[in-house]
Amino acid sequence: MKKRIVVTGMGIVSPIGIGVNENWERYLSGISGIKEFETEGIDTKTYAGKVSDNELETIIPEAIKDKKDRFTLFALAAAKIALHDANIDKGFNKEKIGVFIGSAFSGLNIIEKQIKILYADGPRRVHPLLMQNNLTNAPSGEIAIEFTLQGPNIGFSSGACSGNYSIIHAFNTIQQHDVDAIVAGGTEAPLCPRVFQELKQKGSFHQTNHSLNRASCPFDIDRKGFVLSEGAGVIVLETLRSAEKRGAEIYGELIGFGASYANHEDASQQNSDFYSKVSCIKQALESASLDPANVDYIAASGISGIREDREESAVIRSVFGENASKVPVGSTKGSLGFAIGASGPIDVIFSLVSLKKQVLMQTNNLENIDPSCNSIFLLKKPEFKSINTILSNNFDYNGNNISLLFKRV
Known part of the structure; x- marks a missing residue:
């Protein structure tokens, strides 16, 4: 019999805030997280959606902030919120909870920073965990370590669909295998010079002197291309039977x-x-x-x-x-x-x-x-x-x- 798969936990990190309720209320109020953004190699006015470092620090301990790439920090924050929302400690066997997280650009931030250090100060000054922090599966691995989740663990990379491929695979895994739940979603921290320069060459993203409140305007006659942003979205999926047995709140x-x-x-x-x-x-x-x-x-x-x-x-x-x-x-x-x-x-x-x-x-x-x-x-x-x-x-x-x-x- 086909299992019914539901969502019982959700977490967001975005340019307009951290947390689901915060994002929802600010979005309905028309608040925008898009700001002017300066980056190397771009001489025209550029806009981007950047996550507030101050808000991120309320979720992520200062002790680990400088040890992980930004895309991993976003995933950890969103997962923490989602797992708390799902009441992960009630009725779950952590040996049967998996983590699937997707990202298109992975740890590009840390690569760019460490390349500069390499050329300026030599190889001995390069971060010893560079490769570990850059891997696409770094967020899924760090979430599993942080919350002792011992089920299947995969990092996905398929462009803008990376995060949703993790959700599809989570659905299929719960259907076909003996797992209790999957933490699934996507994370991205692409606000670095290499990405902006590539998108400028392609002519894909917004790079005109539009006013700030018109920088990103989907379906509008005045739109000039997309505005690059960062953030993470993570959900917890489980069977309807499991959710009802645990008395969990079901979102859909x-x-x-x-x-x-x-x-x-x-x-x-x-x-x-x-x-x-x-x-x-x-x-x-x-x-x-x-x-x-x-x-x-x-x-x-x-x-x-x-x-x-x-x-x-x-x-x-x-x-x-x-x-x-x-x-x-x-x-x-x-x-x-x-x-x-x-x-x-x-x-x-x-x-x-x-x-x-x-x-x-x-x-x-x-x-x-x-x-x-x-x-x-x-x-x-x-x-x-x-x-x-x-x-x-x-x-x-x-x-x-x-x-x-x-x-x-």
Whole structure:
């Protein structure tokens, strides 16, 4: 018999705060975590979503702050909040709790810093734990060590879908193996010169003299590209039976998912991105045996990309048909920016809070809807409405796509 998998714990680290309630309240109030940001090699005005070091220090002890890369610290903080939320010490065997965490850029911060030290001061001054701190599985390993979780432990790296791939794999692992729970999510700390320089060359991210409050404006006619940000989103998944037995609070049930990839290298595959994303959403709907008409809200990927937002609007229109103008759509990126591999799990958490509180999230900074995105129902303000199902899209600008479907329990 197929197991029903639910979410019982959640933790967020983002540019607008640390903790789920803090993020939710600030987001609904329209607060943005995007600020002006200076970085080497970029001579134009740059914006980024940076996590507050002062807030991070309230969760992470000073003693370990300088011993781990920033992406690991974010994951540790988010996991600590999620595990406390799930009441991990009640009814769980820690030998059967796994940790799956994804990241696109991994420990790039520590690599850049240590390369500078290498050239300036020589190899003897390089951090002795450089390689250990740089590994993609460093966050999952550190979480397991910190909380003595002894189940399967994996680090995932697949671009902006890294975090959500960990959630899919967690779902499948609980279905197929004898584990009690999986701590899953994504973490990212990409605010370093190498990343900014690469994205500038590609022309992917926002680099104009837009006013600060218009830097990231998904689906808006004035959007100029995405704003890079950092953070982490971590959830705890377990079976419905386990959650009910423990008396745990249930935020929602993962009922379906889809995953796809578009080949950007093959020029003969025109519109491959579009069809790949359509396929991704359809897979999610089919795996959940859900008709598109029964989706109550779409948490869009909506990264504020010029091409990406336009394409996602067309994808939603293609899958949902005439109903596309009725099902509400929103994106968090106007306040949070695009946290690459952490963006998917962060959106999942916002979606689950929406289900729990029965509130539809708005798209912050959306003032003038791009006519090419006007075929979908974009929310400019939050709405209180009865909702049972949410589709959460996580589309990577490099071809990876994941769609997750959650249901109220």
